[in-house]
Amino acid sequence: MTIRFDNPDRPNSYIGKTVPRPNARKLVEGRGRYVDDIVLPRMVHVAFVRSPLAHARIEGIDAAAATGVKGVLRVFTGADLAAVCTPWVGVLAHLKGLKSPPQNALAVDRACWVGEAVAAVVATSRAAAEEGAALVEVDYDPLPAVTDTMSALDADTPVIHPGLGDNLAFRRLHEEGDVEAAMASAHKVVSARFRTARHTGVTPEPRSILVDWNPAESQLTAWHATQAPHMMQSVLAEHLDIPESRVRVICGDVGGSYGIKVHVYPDEVATAAIAKVMGRPVKFIADRLESFTTDIHARDHEIEAKIAVAKDGKILAIDVDDWTGIGPYSVYPRTSAIEGNQVVNLCGGPYDFANYRARTTVVFQNKTPTCQYRAVGHPIAVAITEGLVDMAAAAIGMDPVEIRRRNMYADDAYPVTSPAKMRFEGLSHHASMDKLLTLMDYDALRADQAEAMKRGKRRGIGIASFIELTNPSPFMYGIGGARISAQDGCTVRMDPDGSVVALSGVTEQGQGTEAMLSQVVAEGVGVTPEKVRVITGDTQVTPYGGGTWASRGAGIGGEAALQAARALRHSILEVAGAMLQADAGSLDIRDGQVVNADTGAARLPLEELGRIVYFRGDTLPKGLPRELVQTRHFITMDYPFAFTNGVQASYIEVDTDTGVVTLLKHWCVEDCGRVINPQLVDEQIRGGIVQGLGGALYEEIHYDTDGQLLNGSMADYLVPMAAEMPDMVIGHVETPTLESDLGAKGAGEAGTAGAPAAVMNAINDALRPLGAQVTEMPFTPERILRALGTITD
Amino acid sequence: MTLAFSDRIDVALVVNGEPVEARVPAGQHLVDFLRLELGLTGAHASCEHGVCGACTVRVDGQAVRGCLMLAAQADGADVWTVEGLTEAGGSADLQAAFVDRNALQCGFCTPGMIVAAEDLLARGGVPARAEIRAHLSGNYCRCTGYEAIVDAVEQVARTRAGKGTA
Numbered sequence A: 001m002t003i004r005f006d007n008p009d010r011p012n013s014y015i016g017k018t019v020p021r022p023n024a025r026k027l028v029e030g031r032g033r034y035v036d037d038i039v040l041p042r043m044v045h046v047a048f049v050r051s052p053l054a055h056a057r058i059e060g061i062d063a064a065a066a067t068g069v070k071g072v073l074r075v076f077t078g079a080d081l082a083a084v085c086t087p088w089v090g091v092l093a094h095l096k097g098l099k100s101p102p103q104n105a106l107a108v109d110r111a112c113w114v115g116e117a118v119a120a121v122v123a124t125s126r127a128a129a130e131e132g133a134a135l136v137e138v139d140y141d142p143l144p145a146v147t148d149t150m151s152a153l154d155a156d157t158p159v160i161h162p163g164l165g166d167n168l169a170f171r172r173l174h175e176e177g178d179v180e181a182a183m184a185s186a187h188k189v190v191s192a193r194f195r196t197a198r199h200t201g202v203t204p205e206p207r208s209i210l211v212d213w214n215p216a217e218s219q220l221t222a223w224h225a226t227q228a229p230h231m232m233q234s235v236l237a238e239h240l241d242i243p244e245s246r247v248r249v250i251c252g253d254v255g256g257s258y259g260i261k262v263h264v265y266p267d268e269v270a271t272a273a274i275a276k277v278m279g280r281p282v283k284f285i286a287d288r289l290e291s292f293t294t295d296i297h298a299r300d301h302e303i304e305a306k307i308a309v310a311k312d313g314k315i316l317a318i319d320v321d322d323w324t325g326i327g328p329y330s331v332y333p334r335t336s337a338i339e340g341n342q343v344v345n346l347c348g349g350p351y352d353f354a355n356y357r358a359r360t361t362v363v364f365q366n367k368t369p370t371c372q373y374r375a376v377g378h379p380i381a382v383a384i385t386e387g388l389v390d391m392a393a394a395a396i397g398m399d400p401v402e403i404r405r406r407n408m409y410a411d412d413a414y415p416v417t418s419p420a421k422m423r424f425e426g427l428s429h430h431a432s433m434d435k436l437l438t439l440m441d442y443d444a445l446r447a448d449q450a451e452a453m454k455r456g457k458r459r460g461i462g463i464a465s466f467i468e469l470t471n472p473s474p475f476m477y478g479i480g481g482a483r484i485s486a487q488d489g490c491t492v493r494m495d496p497d498g499s500v501v502a503l504s505g506v507t508e509q510g511q512g513t514e515a516m517l518s519q520v521v522a523e524g525v526g527v528t529p530e531k532v533r534v535i536t537g538d539t540q541v542t543p544y545g546g547g548t549w550a551s552r553g554a555g556i557g558g559e560a561a562l563q564a565a566r567a568l569r570h571s572i573l574e575v576a577g578a579m580l581q582a583d584a585g586s587l588d589i590r591d592g593q594v595v596n597a598d599t600g601a602a603r604l605p606l607e608e609l610g611r612i613v614y615f616r617g618d619t620l621p622k623g624l625p626r627e628l629v630q631t632r633h634f635i636t637m638d639y640p641f642a643f644t645n646g647v648q649a650s651y652i653e654v655d656t657d658t659g660v661v662t663l664l665k666h667w668c669v670e671d672c673g674r675v676i677n678p679q680l681v682d683e684q685i686r687g688g689i690v691q692g693l694g695g696a697l698y699e700e701i702h703y704d705t706d707g708q709l710l711n712g713s714m715a716d717y718l719v720p721m722a723a724e725m726p727d728m729v730i731g732h733v734e735t736p737t738l739e740s741d742l743g744a745k746g747a748g749e750a751g752t753a754g755a756p757a758a759v760m761n762a763i764n765d766a767l768r769p770l771g772a773q774v775t776e777m778p779f780t781p782e783r784i785l786r787a788l789g790t791i792t793d
Numbered sequence B: 001m002t003l004a005f006s007d008r009i010d011v012a013l014v015v016n017g018e019p020v021e022a023r024v025p026a027g028q029h030l031v032d033f034l035r036l037e038l039g040l041t042g043a044h045a046s047c048e049h050g051v052c053g054a055c056t057v058r059v060d061g062q063a064v065r066g067c068l069m070l071a072a073q074a075d076g077a078d079v080w081t082v083e084g085l086t087e088a089g090g091s092a093d094l095q096a097a098f099v100d101r102n103a104l105q106c107g108f109c110t111p112g113m114i115v116a117a118e119d120l121l122a123r124g125g126v127p128a129r130a131e132i133r134a135h136l137s138g139n140y141c142r143c144t145g146y147e148a149i150v151d152a153v154e155q156v157a158r159t160r161a162g163k164g165t166a
Helices: A024-028 A078-082 A126-135 A179-185 A229-240 A266-278 A288-294 A338-346 A378-396 A400-405 A429-440 A442-454 A513-525 A553-580 A606-615 A678-697 A750-770 A781-787 B002-006 B030-037 B082-088 B092-101 B110-121 B129-135 B147-160
Strands: A044-050 A056-062 A072-077 A117-123 A137-142 A168-176 A188-196 A208-214 A219-224 A247-250 A282-285 A301-309 A315-325 A355-363 A458-470 A488-494 A500-504 A532-536 A587-590 A593-596 A602-605 A629-634 A642-654 A661-671 A728-732 B008-015 B018-025 B056-059 B062-065 B078-080
Touching: A024 B092, A024 B110, A044 A126, A044 A266, A044 A288, A056 A117, A072 A078, A072 A126, A072 A266, A078 A117, A078 A266, A117 A126, A117 A266, A168 A338, A179 A301, A179 A315, A179 A355, A188 A378, A208 A266, A219 A229, A219 A266, A229 A247, A229 A266, A266 A282, A301 A338, A301 A378, A315 A338, A315 A378, A338 A355, A338 A378, A338 A458, A378 A400, A378 A458, A378 A750, A400 A429, A400 A458, A429 A442, A429 A458, A429 A642, A429 A661, A429 A728, A442 A458, A442 A642, A458 A750, A488 A513, A488 A553, A500 A513, A500 A553, A513 A532, A513 A553, A553 A587, A553 A593, A553 A602, A553 A606, A553 A629, A593 A606, A602 A606, A642 A750, A661 A678, A661 A750, A678 A728, A678 A750, A678 B147, A750 A781, B018 B030, B030 B056, B056 B110, B062 B110, B078 B082, B082 B110, B092 B110, B092 B147, B110 B129, B110 B147, B129 B147
Parallel strands: A044 A282, A219 A247, A315 A355, A500 A532, A661 A728, B008 B078
Antiparallel strands: A044 A117, A056 A137, A072 A117, A168 A355, A188 A301, A208 A219, A208 A282, A301 A315, A458 A642, A488 A500, A488 A629, A587 A593, A593 A602, A642 A661, B008 B018, B056 B062, B056 B078
């Protein structure tokens, strides 16, 4: 029986409605339980000694003074931990040519970035561990540091890992059609150089892990702020030589992830290794400087790009040369080549054009490693594409909306395969654009812009269409050999009181996974969402799954939950049929009651059915199936990824005297397929937009040429705060995926994907009459003033 | 040992309405004292240099950064954390508005945000949205984009001012 999503008045219609998040109240009352809130008997704390140099040989480590600190129990070096923890290599087979050297939990012999852990101090308190760490004497012999991306492959640049031959980690060239010929014959060719700054996630809760090893049970338990508990279970088991079944990863409340907490961090593995050596619980909570120097960075790209257009605005060709520096190691196990690869996959995404060439060059350098961070590659690809499209529009004197309309795939064109060889099942670029223009009242806004100009105010409107990759199949990681699950599972059971428990392999990072699951299961079974208790984040308890990344929770975890819930409903009705001497097909479950499907008349409360099944099973027919617990798993099969689409608009004002950009308002219309919980989706979009606005206006990790990180504090690395952020109008078009009954695609990254490009285009819209243009993010007052020629030195 | 002795200071304060006496390390921050010694884990240590506001607690009626104040400085103070505010019930409407409006996602900033918002609401009246944004601009939230938080605070201000919009 399919769910009639087109009928909002159907029974148990919780999918598509805003229902409260079951875990929100405890968080507003301060009753969350984050890793740092957990205290275990005999627990000790670890602090790390970190390299102050970007590249140096470790000649010796003297821990004598550190071990003299009261409370310090033990100091571990890289060699100590290498004896109990094997190194890893961050490569995937399907990213052809990707190379990276073995990486250890603590640096052995050589440190390769400022912040790399070289020793660990364990003490009875965090304060003592930090005091001890400050007293560990490391004898460093400095080595030349490679910090510039564009010259990393030059002959006179030192090779960071001589064994690898050069500083090239990965390169991919994709070519479709004949770009050169298209460029040669085009009406206009516009080229530009784009730069996206090095960002980091700045999770409010720093990276956190507490690991206990119980030798009597040969069991390792890790309370971990992570997005992927099962992946971590596999990693810890492999590298600490423990059977996977004896590693339990528990992920309770997590204070923000955004992709930062889906990776394997050497200090976290070191914490687990130390727990195994010491046979007692060890806690590691990163401090803020450690967050800046060791959380993954991202988005550090330099791009030369060209677009060729015909007189009528049709895009003839796009040519992209993308470079990125990823630090000294490709991050395990997802690798640091994915972001560049995504840029190649996503450029030109909304548009129907024939000739496409894109190359990404991924190089090693002595900086913090980069890896996947919310909207991986999307903000870069969207900035390149939408920046070029706007420049082309200006070059031929066409309105930016009109040029997009002339190039976006028609809404009835699907399925189609893009020039980047991405397969789109069904998108809605034109419907989304129509809705956006209505929401923002495009013509009125243009009039307001002109009116403002009369008052000397330079305002700009920026549009950015985009695609977003969600619901990944094993084509993302699994085919490359990583033990990262693309499928996900859900177990749903009914307890004697008629309540329902759902155990899911996707995790809650605050985005509302548990609310989403509660309403999907509620509708699937036929109870109210309050009757559903959701349990996530425990590898010993939940079905095997991938966790939370690449906007997969609702689309994949939600479908598994729906199928499990429908199966449970079927089991309940089979029992009810026997009890009521009725055909199970003539019954339904509504609001926790078995009812007649046709009249809705109540027949049997679920708690009564539960009482009979669990306590008076003797009264049921022998042989009657009575499994009030069902598990289903779901994996996408038809498409490697479920692409979504959307379009954003930004309205800004530039103060040409100070270079300050004020965000006046922001709009986003996006299509994530079936919307399960409108409020949660809207707030995902809003939060994502603001993360993108941070990249557009503020966020930039600075290094000097020696590889010293210059702004490792929240006072120096600027993030969006409430005062500067605009109100945002969110709208939706719904094109459900046909791969699942639920029809949901992801929504977690759409906001971040499009916001920077929208702001860039808005600024350039404002500056264009002055002959100025900015393409290097973030768009700081200095960069605006340089573009205006106010600053020239 | 002489040094260690002088590094510890006796304090007597009131936390969430209950008297507390303790001997604290001289360098211990108030937020660490609350979390480690009293088990009040609602206030969170996040940036630990006074920028993010996740550790905001109320000290003698003021919203204070728990990471910028030493426990020793709280001798004689009246300290309220989100746990105490919840039990006392005075913020129940604001907390309910946060839940209704989904003005929190991961929740890590939320206890500090509640204390900071109450600091503004205590002034009475209905602040303009820009005023709410300015007042909360020392409290970092990476999840929500702030708009829902501003909505929740604005709605509670209206309700408390007796101009409730049903």
